[in-house]
Amino acid sequence: MTGAVGPSLDGGVSNTIGGGVFFHAVVQGRDVQVVLPREVTPALTGLPPASPVFTGRAGVARTLRDGLRPDQPGGVQVVSAVAGLAGVGKTEVVLHTAHRVLAEGWFPGGVLFVDMFGYDPDRRLSAGQALAGWLSAIGIPGEHIPAGEQDRSRLWRSVLDAYTRQERRLLLIIDNASAEEQVRPLLPADARTPVLVTSRHTLDLDARLHDLDTLDAQASLDLITRIVAGRRGPDDPRLLDATGLAELAGLCAGLPLALRIVAALLADRPHLHPHALAGQLRDDQYRLDGLSRQQAAVRAAFDLSHQHLTDAQARLFRLLPVNPGPDIATGGAARLVDLPEQQTTRLLADLHRAHLITEPAPDRWGMHDLVRLYATDQQTHQASGQSDDRPPDDSHSAETETEAAAARRRLYDHYRHTAATATAHLHPTVPADTNVFPDRKRALAWLDAEHTNLIAVAITAPEYQRPETTTGLAFALVDFLLFRRHFTDLITITTRARDICQQIGDLQGEGAAWNNLGLALAGVRRFDEAITAHTHDLNICQQTGDLHDEGTAWNNLGNALAKIRRFDEAITAYTHDLNICQQTGDLHGEGQAWNNLGLALAGVRRFDEAITAHTHDLNICQQTGDLHGEGQAWNNLGLALRQVRRFDEAITAHTRARDIYQQTSDLHREGQAWNNLGNALAKVRRFDEAITAHTRARDIYQQTSDLHGEGQAWNNLGNALAEVRRFDEAITAHTRARDIYQQTSDLHGEGQAWNNLGLTLAEARRFGEARGSYQRAIAAFTATGDTATAELVQGWLAELPQPQRRWLGFR
Template sequence: MAGADATGRDGAGGAVSNTVDGGVFFHAVIQGRDITVRLPPQVTPALSGLPPASAAFTGREEQVEALLEGLAPGTEQRKAPPVAAVAGLAGVGKTELVVQTAARALKEPGWFPGGVLFVDVFGYDSERRLSPDHALDGLLRALGMPGEHIPDGLQDRARLYRSVLAAFAEQGRRILVVVDNASDEEQARPLLPADGTTAALLTSRHTLDVGARLHDLDVLDVRSSVELLGQALHNALGPGDTRVRDEPEHAEAVARLCAGLPLALRIAAALLADVPGRPLASLARALETEHRRLDRLRREERAVRAAFDLSHDRLGHRHARLFRLLSLNPGDDLSTEAAAGLTGGDPYEVEELLQDLARAHLLEPAHVWGRWRLHDLVRLYADEKGRRHADGDERDAARTRLFTHYRTTAEAAGTHLDAGRGTASTRFPDRDGALAWLDDERSNLVATVTAAPRFGLGETGLDLADALSRYLHDRHAFDDWVTVTTTALAVCRESGDRSGEAAALNQLGLALAGLRRFGEAADAHDEAATAYRGTGDRNGEAGALTNLGSALTELRRFDDAVDVLSRAAAVFHGTGDVQGEGGALANLGNVLTELRRFDDALNVHSRAVAVLRGTGDRRHAGLALNNLGGVLTEVRQFDLALKAHTAAVAVYRTLGDRHGEAISLNNLGRALVGLRRFDRAVDLHTEAAAIHRETGDLHREGLALNNLGLALVELGRFDEAVDAHTRAAAVFGETGDLHSEGRALNNLGRPLGEVGRLSEAVDAHTRAVTVYRDLRDRHGEGLALHNLGATLSKAGRFEEAVDAQRKALTAFRETGDSHLEALALHNLRGALRRERRSGRSGGRVRRQPGAGPRAGGRR
């Protein structure tokens, strides 16, 4: 009962007075003559039980604010539970977060006048684990309850505990309860208040269902991790320790190697504090070795491995086996389907196990449902445990199943991308479904190829590399393509597979060409042709020569390219490979176009169309029609170009090939520009960009946007053109295609100049010059310099314009482009005349209506 004041008379007529106040009582109050009970003004809970808040604490302000919002008085009126459960990985800083929050909450006037109760129930430590009834005994004693009045049973203790907390709240002495390290609902629920007013903070490595507001705690980002290192060293050694400030790169390296885990970061800081002269670079090097990292993240009683042990040891057999096997996945995350393949289990049962591991915060759900990832340090720990249980877990068989799953599924997806791989697999409903799976699994697939040889699965890796070739090409993922083909090449060379070596070299050359590393690409294709010749594979040799010709074309070694491609076409003709001959002729026609030998180019492309039509290969025939139309556009035979591209569109629409259709629409738009049908061209380029966006081909979307910008310029819709070229440049920047980005920037300068944004136009052309120079593309650099000169002249910056035109002229002379050389010479003369007139005018610059012809927009 609460405090009372009662008066009366005893049996002898004497006055009896009992006064009881200043406390909350849950046991007998004795009445009698001349008995006075004096109590302190309030019963003080064990405030000293709250651990001290660390002075090194950062990166959690948002989480602290969210917790405080739920603790504030009046939360119950907002229908939000006054109990918050913080869950997260071992060592992620759950206890520190709630201690910091509790310390802040206690300082808020009127929030918790009754104080705070703190109990660590050691839920994950089998030796120190507190049962809920023992925890309640301590909490009740902390609340001032004499031991003889504490009942024995858990249910009775919980009832009394909650009644005490409710009574304190009713007396305006609200208490904050902090329960740390509960492992399950059974341990946590009896310790939580139930009156709707008393607040509680609960921490667990599991996501517990106790009617609390759930807060999942993630690792720190790199910036906050570095701050925590710096704060910890400052607290330990004072402001004189400036290692974090002096070695920012190595501080970031340590932070990344600790993977944002506060426990690991605090151990790292303690190791550095032990030896003030130790550079951060030394610790970073020590942590780089994966198989020793967990050994080195320990100091005295604190160790990352020990923290993980407590979670692992609580797992049942099936959960523990799956947890250990997950470390076999070579990529960053994996799907439920892949996990089922890994274990050989039923997908629905495996999904339940994965969800259990996620609730235990040994596994993290990825941003997309159905995908899962291990924290970096947890992955190392799981791998370490997995090696120790390799036989019982059947680890080698599990890895083989997983790698086989990736190979067979990638092969099925490849049938939707490349008709040459046979009938489209029913594993995926359509091309979009296949692409979506490949996109999701790309990092795993590439990592599987590179990992396979280390485990005697080189053949699986080779098959997977081959299955990925079309996908990586279409997605312009050339860095990944180089990675897988380099691995395949090494496997073939080690096994003495000369034919496989030739194929891998040929693929490597294509990947290098995609990165515009044409010199290396030419070397790879040349070596591939030699290897094919050594095996007697004439068609393989001709295919490598065809690709070599393309690389030589990009190197602007046109005469060499004509020679190589002519040889390739002749070999294909001799072997009767009509399709190969058509491909070689198509590439030869492109070289002849670059040489401006348009009559020869038209003849060769016409032959290519005829040859490929004869094979019945409509898809490649459509490609040949597109090439033919491109040359016809160059020679201004726009009506014929229109017919060729229209025929190509029809071919691809009949085939249901949206990708080929979009390419043809883009080319058709160019022909319509030549016919000055600009509105229709804009429509087609817009449609092409939309299809490429829909099919996920960012690169070709950028090409269509670039051409859209050129058509809009012709209509005088300069602001829209600026937007199109800007978007194109952004796309190419995202895909890493620097060459196309330079082209888009070069074209962007024109409409910027037209709307008077001359400084931005100069900047766009200058950036294009830099891109081409970095790529060592003298021809592209010359184009950008030429247009830069025109813009500078328009801006009245004649001296700079002259310098740019002179550099452009030199570039065109070096690359043998006589047409553009003449154009640059014409503009140079114009710039010199304007410069002289500007000098005679006493420095007064008159804006020029034009600045001479520009180099045409590059498609």
């Protein structure tokens, strides 16, 4: 059951929408905030570390770096594309460059990195999927991420424009793309945001091309030597075997991927001599007829490294591709191979030293796509009892197929059960198991880290006859996906869960899936579809006689109805929910029902009843210890009190909400509370205090990069400044608000800013400018269809040069 917090009816502050099926206290508003973080850090966006051993690429790295220099003559090249063979080191060059320019401070906004997996058909990302990930990473609420790729691309370019306007220059890295259609929608609209692209092909892009060739003989030798010296020390006597090392380097065909693997073999085995290893590598290459020299070099390096693995290492290596996501945590790998985590950690470290796996983030492990394909082949060979040089032996097949299936069962069950344990921490009324996750923060950290894997598992599970994994994850992840606003993911997995429940005749599960689908559809503002989904759920609940779930269905149906201003129907729905919660003794649900009912009552201007409803919600939140819900209740109560001119009580309510948000470290909602408090203070003409409150709100919105909220704060600040005749500062504030509303395409807000600017200019006796501002306000309101306000402003324009003081806001 979801709750909601809405705006005041005089255009009050709008909050951020959210919700969940588990009575999670959330916030909703008429206008959704676009929150940009102060900095996009490499950890947030998945920028892998650069290898400490980097050689032979100084020229191309310098060229790439110079192309990103912000002060270079002629401007920055928008797109730089690095192309070359698989395993030639394209990603390493780009990562090395990215880390260098970040250290130089050239990109104060940070870096956004995405691996498109362009040559892996099972994991290949579309441009739309990559855009959704990037938009989510930089703080765009899920309800503002469109469903269509073209719309996402337009929003993305607007966001990039917002970053550059704030002088927070970003660097974009699109790695491992296989086609132009994976790249074009991700590109910026102008040259202010540079992009680095890697591909095995020369893509048809308007880009500066950098063809990466294989390493020459000296660079190949340097790479092997530096890796061995770094692991064994510069006094390792084998480093004096120049002939053997050169022979070994030559057999790797200048490919860094192969060179790193054979260097790791030498480093891990101090008694293995370069000449002997070169002989083994040459013998393996002789078997590989029909392959190019580079293909043979990589495959032989893989084979050679694999032959040196222990049974336990080889088993982990071949089972790692069972995980359908981009990487795997140590805990997941331990479940995959059914070994203690400490032992699995050692095995992973062994594979990492062998350069067979990567560590894109601490305690997370990935594979180069060529290595992943090789590991999958080994799984197939093992299943058929076949090595590269032995004929098939069917006697091994059943045992190894059981091994792979058992690994998948263990891993998928691990994800399913751990997800359920973690999401229990997001539920305010259900006891959570603190043995796995001691607190909510750590549970959320696990869910964030495993988010991509969890969705991939839910999608792929039916292919392996595990539909219960899909339904289990779809239901377990609802609260998390709503909380983080991953609405598109929720729609995807919940639709699959609904179809599975329909196929097996699970009516209760189908109803729950309809409910969750409705929440996700409302999250992306597809309210008519959400109403249909909740109506399906309601009918099923009434059919099965599940009174508790029926209350949830009525509540969520009411939320969807309220969003399209069908308040009378919403009031009916919330009243049904309220009655059911009281009948079943669901106290927390009753509080949420009172909250939502209060908002709907305010929507039809029944403010006294709204105050009663929010007071009931406040009492229940205090009784149940729901501190966040209490802050929400105080906030909404204050908005309703202000509507009936009980301003002192409204000031108290907003002050309590502000204090709770400070206590819970909810900085963004603290800014909203300051803004509401300033509005209430202005109503009792405590303008100096209102100026302080709106200034604090503005600073918080800037700190949290909420551009739309910042516009509201500037608008209210300008109104308060004008009231104390600080006209120059008020004109500056309204101008800033106008500019922000224009930037965020909020035409109605822009009209309010033009009106308030016009009024302030008139107060300052700048009547010609005031007329122009009023005319712009009238045009904006007319364009939005708000003819009533347009007519009001037209009347005020006619009153010049002595208009009455009528601010639009305070908002």
